[in-house]
Amino acid sequence: MKQTRRSFLRRSAAAATGLAAVAAALSPLRELEEGQMPDLEGFLQKHYKEMSEEEMVRALERIEARVEKDYGVRAQVSDVRAQDGVEFVYALNLSRCIGCRRCVHACVAENNQSRAPEIQYIRVLEMPRGTLDLEKGNHHYDHPTVPDDDHYYLPVQCHQCANPPCTKVCPVEATWTEPDGITVIDYDWCIGCRYCEAACPYWARRFNFTKPEIPKEEVNPRMSYLSNRPRPSGVMEKCTFCLHKTRNGELPACLEVCPVGARKFGNVLDPESEVRKILEKKRVFVLKEEANTLPRFFYYFDERYAAGGGPEPGGAPNHSLPADDVPKGSAPAGSGEHGEHGEGG
Amino acid sequence: MQSHAPPSGPATSTRPAATPESTRERWAAGAKEYGVFLFRCFRLSFVGNRTYHLWMLGLTVVALLGLNAYCKQFVSGLVTTGMTDQVSWGMYIANFTFLVGMAAAAVMLVIPVYIYKSKELHDLVIFGELLAVSSIIMCLMFVTVDLGRPDRFHHLFLRFNWPISMLTWDVLVLNGYLLLNVHICGYLIFCAYQGRKPSRLFYIPFVFLAIFWAVSIHTVTAFLYSGLVARPFWNSAVVAPRFLASAFAAGPAFLILTVQVIRRATAYQVPKQALQTLRNVVTVALTIHLFLLGSELFTEFYTDSAHAASAKYLFFGLEGFYGLVPWIWTSIAMNLTAITLLYLPGRENVTRLNVACVLMILGIWIEKGMGLIVPGFVPTPLGEIVEYTPTLNETLVCLGIWAGGLLIYTILVRVTVPVLTGELRSDRNGIPEPK
Numbered sequence: 001m002k003q004t005r006r007s008f009l010r011r012s013a014a015a016a017t018g019l020a021a022v023a024a025a026l027s028p029l030r031e032l033e034e035g036q037m038p039d040l041e042g043f044l045q046k047h048y049k050e051m052s053e054e055e056m057v058r059a060l061e062r063i064e065a066r067v068e069k070d071y072g073v074r075a076q077v078s079d080v081r082a083q084d085g086v087e088f089v090y091a092l093n094l095s096r097c098i099g100c101r102r103c104v105h106a107c108v109a110e111n112n113q114s115r116a117p118e119i120q121y122i123r124v125l126e127m128p129r130g131t132l133d134l135e136k137g138n139h140h141y142d143h144p145t146v147p148d149d150d151h152y153y154l155p156v157q158c159h160q161c162a163n164p165p166c167t168k169v170c171p172v173e174a175t176w177t178e179p180d181g182i183t184v185i186d187y188d189w190c191i192g193c194r195y196c197e198a199a200c201p202y203w204a205r206r207f208n209f210t211k212p213e214i215p216k217e218e219v220n221p222r223m224s225y226l227s228n229r230p231r232p233s234g235v236m237e238k239c240t241f242c243l244h245k246t247r248n249g250e251l252p253a254c255l256e257v258c259p260v261g262a263r264k265f266g267n268v269l270d271p272e273s274e275v276r277k278i279l280e281k282k283r284v285f286v287l288k289e290e291a292n293t294l295p296r297f298f299y300y301f302d303e304r305y306a307a308g309g310g311p312e313p314g315g316a317p318n319h320s321l322p323a324d325d326v327p328k329g330s331a332p333a334g335s336g337e338h339g340e341h342g343e344g345g
Numbered sequence: 346m347q348s349h350a351p352p353s354g355p356a357t358s359t360r361p362a363a364t365p366e367s368t369r370e371r372w373a374a375g376a377k378e379y380g381v382f383l384f385r386c387f388r389l390s391f392v393g394n395r396t397y398h399l400w401m402l403g404l405t406v407v408a409l410l411g412l413n414a415y416c417k418q419f420v421s422g423l424v425t426t427g428m429t430d431q432v433s434w435g436m437y438i439a440n441f442t443f444l445v446g447m448a449a450a451a452v453m454l455v456i457p458v459y460i461y462k463s464k465e466l467h468d469l470v471i472f473g474e475l476l477a478v479s480s481i482i483m484c485l486m487f488v489t490v491d492l493g494r495p496d497r498f499h500h501l502f503l504r505f506n507w508p509i510s511m512l513t514w515d516v517l518v519l520n521g522y523l524l525l526n527v528h529i530c531g532y533l534i535f536c537a538y539q540g541r542k543p544s545r546l547f548y549i550p551f552v553f554l555a556i557f558w559a560v561s562i563h564t565v566t567a568f569l570y571s572g573l574v575a576r577p578f579w580n581s582a583v584v585a586p587r588f589l590a591s592a593f594a595a596g597p598a599f600l601i602l603t604v605q606v607i608r609r610a611t612a613y614q615v616p617k618q619a620l621q622t623l624r625n626v627v628t629v630a631l632t633i634h635l636f637l638l639g640s641e642l643f644t645e646f647y648t649d650s651a652h653a654a655s656a657k658y659l660f661f662g663l664e665g666f667y668g669l670v671p672w673i674w675t676s677i678a679m680n681l682t683a684i685t686l687l688y689l690p691g692r693e694n695v696t697r698l699n700v701a702c703v704l705m706i707l708g709i710w711i712e713k714g715m716g717l718i719v720p721g722f723v724p725t726p727l728g729e730i731v732e733y734t735p736t737l738n739e740t741l742v743c744l745g746i747w748a749g750g751l752l753i754y755t756i757l758v759r760v761t762v763p764v765l766t767g768e769l770r771s772d773r774n775g776i777p778e779p780k
């Protein structure tokens with residue numbers, strides 16, 4: 001009798017210690033913020049393509065409420081859809097680009113990317129003349145002024161591939177290519193496996209390793225479901241050609257800010273569009289053609305340089321602009337004189 | 346010492362034919378018996394000597410530390426790991442890959458048993474399959490901790506990108522393999538517990554299915570990497586065969602060690618012959634593995650194309666970054682030492698065999714993580730070099746999962762041994778419950 005009682009006590013003590021240890025192990029969960037886990041409605045939210053109109057309206061309202069709560073900003077979140085007869089294409093004039101990285105920062109401001117840690121969609125490589133070998137590029141060039149005479153600059157962002165390796169690998173179809181050629185992500189569907197990030201040959205995808213931080217006054221209140229609404233933690237994001245702007249007839253933020261007019265954007269199905277002319281007349285090329293991704297992002301050099309494969313040192317643009325480490329607003333407006341470099345079309 | 350009664354041994358079932366039971370009653374009785382069996386196993390898993398208790402306590406503590414670390418990660422996100430946009434997979438996926446390999450160990454033993462009818466390995470198959478079960482459970486845990494949004498796991502059931510995404514194939518084959526192995530060893534052990542001869546119809550077809558299935562879990566996992574055009578380092582046809590070869594070395598090597606622990610700690614006697622067979626398996630597999638590694642290195646370095654950047658980084662360092670160099674050479678040294686030890690004359694030397702096994706397991710583990718997963722990301726597709734160092738929190742999560750897996754494996758082996766030796770028997774046939 002005594003024997004069993006003692007062993008019972010011993011066992012209870014062991015069980016209690018065990019439970020206490022488990023509770024201690026789980027204790028960090030107490031720091032889960034309210035709203036960090038989806039509520040029932042959020043949990044049951046359907047895939048973007050399966051939501052009915054009312055469901056989408058409610059989803060957008062939920063996002064607006066979330067943004068207000070997290071950032072103290074009243075945002076307008078819309079769901080802009082692709083238009084018929086539109087296929088967007090980007091063309092970038094490498095003879096013009098001076099590597100000032102203004103596009104990088106305009107993109108961050110427009111698309112509500114996390115500021116800490118900072119997420120950027122565009123990476124500008126400083127390339128030695130005479131090579132397209134990306135491994136020779138410098139990602140972290142840092143001169144007081146750009147451009148540097150011995151280099152040319154190669155901005156890379158999502159190429160909106162027509163044969164995208166990234167969407168193929170996604171186990172839950174959280175990422176797909178829209179009818180107008182833009183590859184998008186449903187941030188509420190992505191499970192964060194990062195397989196697509198490994199699959200992209202242009203290193204165009206970015207992961208939210210933690211909850212994005214954006215100062216209240218920097219939040220862009222004009223948002224859309226598939227593009228620039230603030231992303232939750234633990235999901236993938238990428239360039240969407242600013243679809244909340246471009247699907248409404250505007251231009252992407254990176255193009256608008258470019259001081260030398262190196263960036264051209266438009267509907268390739270429209271025979272009168274500038275990009276269509278460039279594709280027809282210029283000797284355009286794509287990066288990593290051998291990967292057969294069929295990018296919708298083209299590069300070209302101005303005709304007069306085309307024979308040499310790049311601008312000669314003497315023929316480089318003679319202006320220089322401060323690089324991006326210079327405080328904002330101090331940039332001289334030096335772009336006016338470049339209007340005369342016609343497209344030759 | 347009484348030798349064990351193998352599950353396929355003479356039938357000891359003495360159910361009296363005079364009491365014909367209806368099918369329903371038989372099922373009910375079977376379910377009850379199964380419940381009793383599980384309960385006994387549960388109780389048994391707490392019974393053991395001092396070493397056993399210390400081992401289990403240690404594993405539990407590490408597992409809880411891992412759980413704690415994972416909770417931190419769950420709250421803050423994957424910033425708690427060393428992964429970045431540049432190196433977007435790390436220790437989690439590396440361990441996952443290694444364990445997929447371990448899980449196939451079972452098959453390497455199934456083949457000699459059922460195809461070449463090698464009797465002495467018969468029970469070893471059960472230990473191998475238990476290892477497979479535990480490894481797959483660990484695999485699933487490693488994939489889960491790697492997800493940014495584990496709370497959305499159910500999306501897999503709602504929109505499953507099959508057959509396009511290789512990851513969906515992996516989900517299917519891994520879970521299928523888990524079920525197959527749970528069925529096979531569960532059935533064999535339960536039959537042994539009941540003291541009756543297992544019906545061949547209920548397990549032989551599954552055993553053969555499992556053989557093909559084991560090859561598939563490797564192949565699919567290898568395709569996960571080799572199918573990516575963005576990663577020239579992985580984009581090679583030899584990745585899948587190399588996976589198979591290294592797994593067939595590491596898995597049985599782990600079993601060699603397990604079997605000796607079982608022999609020391611329990612009454613169960615593994616036949617000497619079994620160790621020798623395992624040893625042969627390991628030797629051949631490791632040889633093939635090293636040969637394939639050599640061919641790959643030749644192709645990478647002799648052609649000396651720009652594609653070799655990752656391999657250069659791995660073996661010699663690139664532009665002042667040398668993070669993986671010590672690891673890979675350690676791994677190669679370990680594997681070469683192991684193979685030398687295996688080929689030296691004197692096959693009876695068990696200590697030497699054990700040393701070779703430990704070296705080989707560590708060597709292959711390093712090679713999967715530091716040698717395969719991480720260099721695939723360095724340099725990035727845009728040529729940037731960012732190195733990866735796992736954080737403490739991430740390491741704790743990994744250790745926690747390993748401890749959890751070993752805990753499961755220990756319990757499984759712990760309850761299986763007395764069943765195989767006949768100490769734990771169903772009392773339905775009049776055999777009293779052992780004290």
Ligand code: SF4
Nearest residue numbers: 158159161164166200
């Ligand atoms: S550039 Fe990368 S992310 Fe963009 S569509 Fe192509 S593969 Fe996908």
Ligand code: SF4
Nearest residue numbers: 170190191193194196
């Ligand atoms: S990270 Fe998200 S979008 Fe990318 S493959 Fe995984 S689930 Fe799909």
